[in-house]
Amino acid sequence: MENSTATTEERILEAAKRVFHCKGYDGARMQEIADEAGVNKSLVHYYYRNKDNIFQAVFEDAFTQLITKLNEIFFSELPFTSKIESFISYYVTFLSKNSYLPLFILNGLHEKPDQIKSLLEKNHLSPERLLAQVRKQMREELNLEIDPFHIYINILGLSIFPVIAKPLIQTIFGLSNGELTQFYEERKTVVPEFIINALKGYKNVHGK
Amino acid sequence: MENSTATTEERILEAAKRVFHCKGYDGARMQEIADEAGVNKSLVHYYYRNKDNIFQAVFEDAFTQLITKLNEIFFSELPFTSKIESFISYYVTFLSKNSYLPLFILNGLHEKPDQIKSLLEKNHLSPERLLAQVRKQMREELNLEIDPFHIYINILGLSIFPVIAKPLIQTIFGLSNGELTQFYEERKTVVPEFIINALKGYKNVHGK
DNA sequence: GTCTATATCGGGATAGAC
């Protein structure tokens, strides 16, 4: 199933990712993970001892994947508008290729919000620093004195929602796979434009 | 647990809603539903025969709840900007009181996208009509000749995402319950303003 | 490390008394 150069442990983890991402914790079966990895069920227990442990490993991996790039972009030296463009462009591509990931993460956070903290520290994520950085750039580059929190959540929502709503979009609005790809592609320009326009509007009202 | 005037069947359904909404299909237990309703486990089977049936009932109820009001607002006689304000205001309130609903729906759609169609018909939801309506109003009232689809998804994302990301927002950014309520309250004005500003920006570029 | 066999338990579902 997987490249046979990988160690057994790696093959199991990769298999576990595929299964957990699609089925969630409760829906996933140890047997299915074993099958997917092409090994015996007992081997999964041998390497990870129980279901919770392997889920934890999968969840941390997913969370880290999403957060690392976010940090990289928002703490870079780019001007603010470029950060928005980079962020949207990267996440639309990444998420549409891994469309199960955001829902998997959000479900996981609902089930075990307590373990978030340690993940944050592992990933060196400081929300305060990030918001301060956004506030600073909005002030200096866009002349905006507004709370960046809503803006930040808006950016996330505009990037992430269309991906987790994929079945809604595709079934309700009847988009083919090709049209959906096209739709996501369009969002790379539409969404940054939408956000920048919205910010310019604030400027007219509140700016000096 | 529930008002004892309700029939047993209703009490079971209400209990099932609470359990399924929080735990999802795989995480929910027939025993827990029975306990929550204050009845014997066999009674749940007596009224609904199996787990799939009762889940179906719960899912349809949730979906209808969300869709009905959306239809009502977008097919009303209000001007477009008022529709946006009404929509955001209603959904922010409703969803923050039922914060488990959107994730429950999205998960359900991922698991069984096939059964969406019949739900749409039951709810008299016609996506084409809705988009046509939005397009017409954007043209006539805002002088915008742009594809309304992205706008529509943007509105949904800005309304829904902050609710499903509740544990992310609350844990990562360390908001207390009071601060979270405040945050949602602010969005009732911030988000419509954000959207209207964005639309005005389009006007400057593309409008006549 | 990898497999087979098995222990153990929980959960969905049914039978049948009242």
Add this chain to the structure above:
DNA sequence: GTCTATCCCGATATAGAC
């Protein structure tokens, strides 16, 4: 309609041979 008792399967987990 409501309950008790029970069936039966599937899933996690472990023991132990190789």
